[in-house]
Amino acid sequence: MAQGPVDNIILLADCYKSSHYKAYPPGTTKLYAYFESRGGKFPYTVFFGLQYLLKRWLCGPVLTKTMVEEAKGVIDAVFKREDVFNEKGWNYILEHHGGRLPLRIKAIPEGTVLPTRNVLFTVENTDPAVPWITNFFETILVQTWYPMTVATNSHIFKQIIHHYASLTSDSTEFVEFMMHDAGYRGVSSVESAALGGAAHMISCKASDTVAGTSLLRKFYHLKGVGGFSTPSSEHSTVTTWGRDREAEAHRHMLEVYHQGDAGCVCDSYDIWKCLEETWGGELKEMVLERGKRGGCVYLRPDSGDPKEVVLRSLEALGKAFGTETNTKGYKMLPPCVRVIQADGINHHSLWAILEHIKKHGWSTTCAFFGAGAALLQQVDRDTQKCAYKVSYAEVNGEGVEVYKQPITDTGKNSKKGRLTLQHQDGKCVTVQSGKGDPAKDLLVTVFEDGELLKDYTFTEVQERAANVPSDFDVIEFLRSDAGR
The missing domain is CATH 3.20.20.70 (Aldolase class I)
Incomplete structure (x- = not known):
C-alpha cells in the first residue's frame, strides 16, 4: 500500500503515551499487557487483522534517527514543553536494537472463533531497559478491533x-x-x-x-x-x-x-x-x-x-x-x-x-x-468492548499483578497476571495469575524483536473461521439483541 499521512512509528500513539515512561514505578523492568473483547454485541469473535498491522507497521527496522528528531519536535510542540519526549529511550532502541522493536506478541491464530471475555493476544517488552514500549503501542495494536469486529459481523450475517x-x-x-x-x-x-x-x-x-x-x-x-x-x-x-x-x-x-x-x-x-x-x-x-x-x-x-x-x-x-x-x-x-x-x-x-x-x-x-x-461502518470499538490492559509488571525484581476494578462498572474489571488460553471441559478459558499450563497455551508467538514468526495465509484464516460455536443459536441471538 502507498504510504499514509503518518509514517513515523513514534507518532502512531495517543500523545499522552509519550509521557508515561516517567510515570511507572522506579525500577520497573517488565510490562505485560493483553487484548480482549470484554463482551459486547456478539457472543464470540472471529480474530483477524493483527498480522496486517504487524506487517504494515512493526516488522523489521522501523525506527530511524530522523523519526526520533521529527517526533521530538512534534511532541515538544504538542505539550508546549521539552521535558516530555523520551528521546533517550527511542535512541536506546535505535542504538541497541537497530531500530527493531524489542517486543514479544503472542496471539491466537487468525480466523479463530473464540467466545468473548478471553485473551486474544498478549504483548511484553523483551529488553528490561524499555518496559514502557509495551503500552506505548497500545494505540495501533488496539486497532485490531476493526477487522476483528467486521469479521464477526459478517460471520453472523452468514449464520x-x-x-x-x-x-x-x-x-x-x-x-x-x-x-x-x-x-x-x-x-x-x-x-x-x-x-x-x-x-x-x-x-x-x-x-x-x-x-x-x-x-x-x-x-x-x-x-x-x-x-x-x-x-x-x-x-x-x-x-x-x-x-x-x-x-x-x-x-x-x-x-x-x-x-x-x-x-x-x-x-x-x-x-x-x-x-x-x-x-x-x-x-x-x-x-x-x-x-x-x-x-x-x-x-x-x-x-x-x-x-x-x-x-x-x-x-x-x-x-x-x-x-x-x-x-x-x-x-x-x-x-x-x-x-x-x-x-x-x-x-x-x-x-x-x-x-x-x-x-x-x-x-x-x-x-x-x-x-x-x-x-x-456501523461498528466501533465498543461493539465488542475491546480493551488492552497491563496485567503484569516486574518492579525491582519482583513480579506484580496489575489490574483494575472500577466500583462503578464491574464490566471493566481487568485480568490479573500472566495469562494463558486453554481448553477446559470442552471450552476455551483464560487462566490468570500465571496459573496456566504453558504447554497447553493456545496463544502462539507471532512477533518477537521486530520479526514476524507466524505468517498466516488467507486459506488458513478461512478454514478456522468456518467453525461456529456449538452452543450458538443465531435466532436466539437476534431475539436477545432486539431486546437490548
Whole structure:
C-alpha cells in the first residue's frame, strides 16, 4: 500500500503515551499487557487483522534517527514543553536494537472463533531497559478491533442466511455468495475499506470492495481474489436513457454482457411495472435464454420497505417465470432469475425479510442480499468492548499483578497476571495469575524483536473461521439483541 499521512512509528500513539515512561514505578523492568473483547454485541469473535498491522507497521527496522528528531519536535510542540519526549529511550532502541522493536506478541491464530471475555493476544517488552514500549503501542495494536469486529459481523450475517437456507432449501451451496459487500463508498477511508472488505471475505465470497482483495494479496498470501462480483447496472446507467427508454436500458445491459450473470437495478421509476412488464414480459425470453447458458439475472429493488418489497418482487417474478416446489415444500424461482436486496440491510432487517418470505412459502435462497454501512461502518470499538490492559509488571525484581476494578462498572474489571488460553471441559478459558499450563497455551508467538514468526495465509484464516460455536443459536441471538 502507498504510504499514509503518518509514517513515523513514534507518532502512531495517543500523545499522552509519550509521557508515561516517567510515570511507572522506579525500577520497573517488565510490562505485560493483553487484548480482549470484554463482551459486547456478539457472543464470540472471529480474530483477524493483527498480522496486517504487524506487517504494515512493526516488522523489521522501523525506527530511524530522523523519526526520533521529527517526533521530538512534534511532541515538544504538542505539550508546549521539552521535558516530555523520551528521546533517550527511542535512541536506546535505535542504538541497541537497530531500530527493531524489542517486543514479544503472542496471539491466537487468525480466523479463530473464540467466545468473548478471553485473551486474544498478549504483548511484553523483551529488553528490561524499555518496559514502557509495551503500552506505548497500545494505540495501533488496539486497532485490531476493526477487522476483528467486521469479521464477526459478517460471520453472523452468514449464520442468519445459512439458518434459513437450511430450513427452506434443498441446498446451502450458495450461502457464501448470498451476502454481498457493497460498503466501499460508505467507509471512512481506503484502509478501512481494505481491512473491512478483507474481513468480510473470510466468511462470504460476494463483494464489490475490491480493496479487500488487494490487502489479502499483499498481507495474507492470497493468489487469486477473495470476493467475486458480476456486471451490474446502477441508477445512472438506467436513468441516462430516460424514463421512456428504461426497458431499452435493461435490454442493452443484457446485450453488452450477453453471457454469465448480470445485475439490474429496477426501482428507477416504477419497480412493479419494471418487474411485471419489462422483465416478466418484454425481456423474459432473454432471461430464459441466458439461463439455458448457465447465467442468472439478479434484479435489485433499492427503495421501500425491504420486507414487503422483496416478497412482492418474488411474487411478481414467480407469476411471470413460474415456480417449482422443492423437497422442503417451498417455492423456487427458476435458476435464471433472483432478487437481490441491498438497501437497508442489517441483521434485524435481514431476519425480518427471511422470516417474512419463508412464512409466505418462498425458499429464502431466491433472495440474495447486500450490505454497506451495516457491514463495514456501523461498528466501533465498543461493539465488542475491546480493551488492552497491563496485567503484569516486574518492579525491582519482583513480579506484580496489575489490574483494575472500577466500583462503578464491574464490566471493566481487568485480568490479573500472566495469562494463558486453554481448553477446559470442552471450552476455551483464560487462566490468570500465571496459573496456566504453558504447554497447553493456545496463544502462539507471532512477533518477537521486530520479526514476524507466524505468517498466516488467507486459506488458513478461512478454514478456522468456518467453525461456529456449538452452543450458538443465531435466532436466539437476534431475539436477545432486539431486546437490548
